[in-house]
Every structure is written in C-alpha cells, then in structure tokens.
Amino acid sequence: MAMKITEDCTACDACFTVCPNDAIATGDPYTINPKLCTECVGVEEEPQCVLECYEECVVEDPDWVESEEVLQAKYDSLHPTANPH
Ligand code: SF4
Numbered sequence: 101m102a103m104k105i106t107e108d109c110t111a112c113d114a115c116f117t118v119c120p121n122d123a124i125a126t127g128d129p130y131t132i133n134p135k136l137c138t139e140c141v142g143v144e145e146e147p148q149c150v151l152e153c154y155e156e157c158v159v160e161d162p163d164w165v166e167s168e169e170v171l172q173a174k175y176d177s178l179h180p181t182a183n184p185h
Contacts, residue, residue, distance in 0.1 A: 102123075102134035102137035104134070105131060110155055114152040115152050118152050119137075138175040142182075
C-alpha cells in the first residue's frame, strides 16, 4: 500500500528529504507518487515520512493496496543496482 498526504499538510518539508524513493513532491499539500512509494519496504522497517510528519498527515492510501512482495518488487525495479539478484 502506498502512502498519501492529507490536506492537513503544512508543507514543512520534514518528509521530503527522508524518502528513499524520491516519491514525495512539494506543493500545497505535498503529494506522494504511489508508483514510487514502497512504504519504505526494501530500506526501512516503517514508512519514514510517517515517522517524520509533525502533523500526522501521512496515511495509507486505500486506492493502492499492495502486498509486501509487490512493494519489494517495486523497490527492486526502482533501484536495480541496490539489490542485485
Ligand atoms: Fe517515501 Fe517511504 Fe513515505 Fe513511501 S512511505 S513516500 S517510500 S518515505
């Protein structure tokens, strides 16, 4: 499942720099590209943007339900040299 940012976003920039997939775009509100978000699977145990958000406005996107395996495959495709098989 990809994450998404709600209208409560204050554009504080806290999430922007921690995303390992460059999935977050600045704006009002900031947005997450679900094709790039892996819920941090492949890198971290928990979504880093969720941990960093002071407003707690990063939530699961019900329109992008994906299994751990699918998220890992997405990460591998985004970073082909990070996890050579
Ligand atoms: Fe980026 Fe991880 Fe947040 Fe997805 S969950 S937008 S990969 S920091």
